[in-house]
Amino acid sequence: GWGYLDPLVTDPLPNPAHYHILLHHICKDECEEIVSKTLKNIVNMTWDVYRDAKPFEQSCADRVVRQVESEILGCCGRSCGW
Numbered sequence: 001g002w003g004y005l006d007p008l009v010t011d012p013l014p015n016p017a018h019y020h021i022l023l024h025h026i027c028k029d030e031c032e033e034i035v036s037k038t039l040k041n042i043v044n045m046t047w048d049v050y051r052d053a054k055p056f057e058q059s060c061a062d063r064v065v066r067q068v069e070s071e072i073l074g075c076c077g078r079s080c081g082w
Helices: 003-010 016-052 056-073 075-080
Strands: none
């Protein structure tokens, strides 16, 4: 499926108000999950920076953002290979 985007993809003519509701939930849930995963992975991201000389932004993208987006949106995981 397309994760949270399923209703937008499968419903041919959704009510415009429905978009607002779905996008609100997607953004809120994604933000909360990014904060949670960052807190869980902060030690590993710090190791990436100091031990492996990886830029913090790259470590965050690898360990947090890609995982969250692939879980919440579904389509990101399929189309980007995450």
